[in-house]
Amino acid sequence: MKLSTNEIMQIEKYLDSKGIIYVDLRFEILDHIILQIEEEVNGSGIEFESAFLHVTKQWNAHFYETNSLLFGLMFTAPKLILDKAKKIYLKYFIIYTLSCFLFPFLNIEVEISALLKFVIIGVALLFSIISLVNFNKVRKSTRKTVYSFIARTQIWSVLFFPVIISVVGQGLNTSIWFLFNIFLIYYSSIVFLKKHKQIVKQFN
Numbered sequence: 101m102k103l104s105t106n107e108i109m110q111i112e113k114y115l116d117s118k119g120i121i122y123v124d125l126r127f128e129i130l131d132h133i134i135l136q137i138e139e140e141v142n143g144s145g146i147e148f149e150s151a152f153l154h155v156t157k158q159w160n161a162h163f164y165e166t167n168s169l170l171f172g173l174m175f176t177a178p179k180l181i182l183d184k185a186k187k188i189y190l191k192y193f194i195i196y197t198l199s200c201f202l203f204p205f206l207n208i209e210v211e212i213s214a215l216l217k218f219v220i221i222g223v224a225l226l227f228s229i230i231s232l233v234n235f236n237k238v239r240k241s242t243r244k245t246v247y248s249f250i251a252r253t254q255i256w257s258v259l260f261f262p263v264i265i266s267v268v269g270q271g272l273n274t275s276i277w278f279l280f281n282i283f284l285i286y287y288s289s290i291v292f293l294k295k296h297k298q299i300v301k302q303f304n
Contacts, residue, residue, distance in 0.1 A: 103134055107148050111137075114156055118163040119178050123303045124245045129180070133159065171253040184246050189254075192288050199281055210272035220275045227279075227286040234289035238296045243303075247296040257285065 103111075111133050120126050133155055140151035162180040167173050170186060170193060177185070212220075238251035 103138060103148070107137075107152075108134065110152065114152075118160075119165070120163070120181075121244045122181055122246050122249065123243055124299045125180060125184060127303055129159075171250070172256075175249075175253045177249055181246060181249060185250050188246060189250050192284065196281060196284055199277070199284070202277060212272050212275065216272075217275070220279060224279060224282045227282045231282075231286045231289040234293045238292050241296065241300065243300045245296050245299045247292045247299070251289075251292055251296075 108130075111130060114133075115126060115130065120129060136155045136158075137148065137151045140146060140154060141148060144151075163178045165176045166179050166182060167176045168182050168186065170189065171182070232255065235251040235255045238245075238247050239255060241248060
């Protein structure tokens with residue numbers, strides 16, 4: 101037996117109530133729940149309502165609101181969303197964290213000219229602005245993906261970098277380190293925007 105439109109709408113409302121608004125996971129979860137309910141109805145001969153309650157009870161464990169140090173304790177999302185966001189973002193976070201550990205070893209500076217300092221700050225500002233625009237496009241998109249959640253939590257790091265530009269860039273070593281981190285954020289913003297657009301196009 102195939103579920104009716106009204107029955108599928110009931111499942112959709114259930115997902116809405118659990119905050120599953122991210123399309124890249126929503127359609128996948130919806131298909132799983134529909135399949136499980138159909139299997140229970142056909143296999144056990146029970147009514148839709150009974151199968152619906154049984155299946156959704158199993159899924160509730162994946163939907164409770166939680167947070168993560170990786171994205172900031174002030175940002176909460178269903179556990180399933182956070183798990184996928186971690187898989188996407190963790191590699192960027194590890195590279196950035198390892199880079200930060202290099203900073204104490206940059207104590208032997210090579211002096212740079214005022215012109216080169218100006219160029220470095222200009223490039224850093226340009227990358228920061230482009231990153232901010234890209235993350236903001238993903239964050240404010242009407243169609244939400246897991247990339248939207250990551251962009252919403254990480255946009256603060258993009259806003260933070262221009263603030264410290266004035267105190268960084270005193271020497272060549274520090275400037276190269278700083279530009280690498282700026283470029284990492286810039287690169288991730290391009291990847292996130294591209295992936296987000298691909299997902300939205302796929303589910304339109």
